[in-house]
Amino acid sequence: MAVFDVLGRDRQVVLELDLARGVLTARPDNPLEAIQLINSPTLQGLRDHLADAATDEHVRGLIVHAVPGLDLAHAEEVAELIETFGRHRPTMAWAESFGELSGGLVAYAVAAAAHRVWVQPTGMLSIEGLQLEITLLRGLFEKAGLTPQFGQRHEYKTAANTYSAETVTGPHREMMQRIGESITDGLVAAIARRRSVDETIVRSAMDASPVDPERALELGLIDRIGYRDEAYAAALEEWGAAPEALVFAHRHTTPAARLAKLRRSQPKVAVVTLRGAIVTGRGTRSLTGGQSAGADVVDEQLRHALRDDEVRAVVFAVDSPGGSAVASDFIRRSVLRLRQAGKPVVAHMGTMAASGGYYVSMASNEIVAQAATLTGSIGVLGGKVVTQGLYERLGLVRETLPFSEAAGTFSPATPFSDADWERLDRWLDRVYLDFTTFAARDRGMDYDDLEKLARGRVWTGEDARTRGLVDHIGGRRRAIERACALAGIDESKARVTHLGENGLAQLLRPARSSEHTGSGANLGGIESMVTTLLGRVGIVAPGVLSTPWAFRLK
Template sequence: MSIKDVLGTIVGDKPVVLELDVARGVLVAKPTTPAQALQLINSASMAALRDHLAAAAEDPRVLGLVVHSVPSQLQLAHVEELAGIVEAFDEKKPTMAWAESFGELVGGLAAYRLATATRDIWVQPTGMLSIGGVELSITLLKGMLTKVGLEPQFGQRHEYKTAADTYAADHVTDANREMMQRIGQSLVDALVGDIARRRGIPAEQVWEGVNSAPVAPERALELGLIDHVGYRDEAYAAALDAWGARPEQLLFAHRYTSKAALAKRLRPGQPKIGLVTLRGAIVTGRGQRSPLGGEQAGADVVDEHLRAALRDDDIKAVVFDVDSPGGSAVASDFIHRSVSRLREAGKPVVARMGAVAASGGYYVSMGSDEIVAHAATLTGSIGVLGGKVVTQGLYDKLGLIRETLPFGAGASLMSDASPFSDDEWERLNTWLDRVYRDFTTLAAQDRRMDYEHLEQLARGRVWTGADAKERGLVDHVGGRTLAVERACALADVDRKRAKVVHVGDSGILALIKPATSSEAAAGTAGLPDAEGLLSDLAGRAGLRSDGVLSLPWQLRVR
């Protein structure tokens, strides 16, 4: 049987209408736990949607796309990515979105933003548009820690590196409030701008909807925020009738495969764009994956994958996909060196930032030829912190006797048994100054900025991707598609001929796949022991920092 016959058997020739059901979940990365692997049975992955919808837009058999857009676990930057994928499809084929409701009094702005990527929006008569903006919160833990006998002692570089505030401040500082206010305003400004652009209405009209939310369907029609009020069956009937299709022609977008895409996979001799991923807290060594869903990016593993891309002559450029709140300064610098080696060898590197690429996440990205971030990406946080929580007061409250015996003048520096002495504060501050100086000096060199200018953008401050672009900390606002396009352009490779290949296996098989040497891109992170599980739980409760180059707080914007 010929390749043409095989393709015809797999794909078929009947017209189809594609569906994207956000309610079933969308995975933004390869599964790393059995639970995530099972989820893929009925859920789409971002990678599949990106590839399949791009191919479907060129396929005459595909009649259109229906999107069920509801509030989900996706972070705002991932919603941006998905909206961009749908918008690209919409440029060539008809699209429609429907929702029972864009939230019920809370949490519908991101779902509504995704719906605006389509041409036609339906909401059922009893639904609403809960598009009232974004709320951020600041929580300080010092009062609680003090009550149980714990004394937080932290140093920070500089005033915006507010992880130290989280533990050690007894009030919200002006710098902390200023940073959070700007992040929130930037996020909502970007959403309103995108919605106005897609709906073809003035931004003031969108702001009216935001400021008067929840908006009833009838009022949403008047403002031009939606197109129709009706139930699912009415929305589907209208779309299918307009596109000349029937219900039996519906197919989930992630189940679709085009002949062109399959043929491209079988085509030999294609130039490759390597995709290297970094997800989770950056640590030295190999890192761990927790059954609870926590993930660490082991510097050894990321370096192995970057070295594998360096050795592969068919890989002409690399997209470095970073989604990390940072972590270890040493581990971040180790990875930064690996990126530099690729560039020195003539292989362009484009960093693509996900929901967050801040502090250490920015450190590993800043040495790339170019950086692509979403408008809602949290990035920057060029700063450093360090300290400890002294537990002696808790021991006293519990009636426990503890005596520590240090051997060496610096043995007690990071001990939780005693507070910092004057000499130890001096040691800690000297070290924090050194790390901050190294970070900012290297950032200024990588971003080709005057040091004084870069340092004013640093000081531990977190920026959105939109604000980072305006200030020169990133180069482009967009997603992985744009990152691949930029990598191809820098490597002088025809994007239509290029094949994107994952370097190293970051999925479940990596847990059991044996490595032959430290030069092999296999045998990645392992499962944690009991101590690792407890550490993961502490991190979820906000009681752990993964290193001196960590994001000041955990922030999930949906």
């Protein structure tokens, strides 16, 4: 079906992806994010629209404004979408500068996925690479009169070290060193392949950063030097399109996509999303935008997919640092029920799916992750921060009156007794044995082989794949492709539906029973806001299967 303008002429379209406007990786949690949604694409929207537009005869090409801001795992998927689109249509990326003395590597990695890369004459390639930091809070706690007491299983479960270690341990340093090496190796390889240059050239540019545009041009890392107007004019002229042809990539809908939405008889692939710390109950959404994943809500959506006869497969999108062990196991049971019913489940890991995030994913038929996804952390920690010293420094008097031997075990008022440590250790051993036993069973591995990869160690997606903890590297499209293949359905005829992403009217509609999906998470009050804030800086963790240290790559 041809696309015409008001005069009946064949309409040309040049897609534009302006990363300066941001890319929303989830539905907005608050009114401010909803306002931003007006002109910002969602990651899901880019997945759908770029895939459809790639084969639209009216689309002449794609222009990308590449700027810093995306988390690395999301940037990898956007780059993959640009590269896939580029197999059918020409693409061009431009930037004022890839960083200004810092922070340009991820933005440049996205731009490198385009056929041609432009940079402003006064810009630079500030692609100096990654630097990871380890921060220990023990000294700060002691100055405040706080005493951290934590147990961990095992030496790589370094979230406990964040609170209680006085120095950086060897396993902690080893794990972080490997994470940095794996991510750097992946970025260098991807850039070199997309730019058709040797990896040594990319590494030399990283070591010599910032690199001026003229030198970047000599090295083959960019194609042209010029301002935005020059880059746009050159692309539009080469593609035979006028400036009026420009349209945001997330706003262009092809006729084929519109027709596909009308076909209700297609088999469905349901997408169920788990985002945030995993907790029991329904979770919370605070007014500050914080979010936790309530196991009851996730289970409802998985059960909905189980009951719906039109749903042939499920993509389980997980972006979580973990949390409660029992909540994670509750969700894992729902995944297993889908598999037992003959509905394959493919987990798609986002920026992080570690500890409890890995627990809920591991029962899936297959797992897809990005190369830079942080995953694994098959381990457990538990403890408390004793506040008695802080009370004394503040001149406060506090007296505790326990009415059983175990009453004050997890009270911050008093340190662990020997009996308390025995109870905690027994509990941590049990949770760790459950986690590793289930992981070995779910992944079809010998227990001893799995346990060597566990011990609380965090892996990148690529390292997890080579060790059998993950099956594929790729984005959401790859997960949908694998779900369709496992279900034996034609991907082109499948209808992807997102469970739990309801409008306001649906959220306000009461559920009939717990067997029916109703409103999502609860809105939290003051306590929720404080907990969210502390969680974001790594001070509190939602459960024993947590990776609470703040860790973001941009």
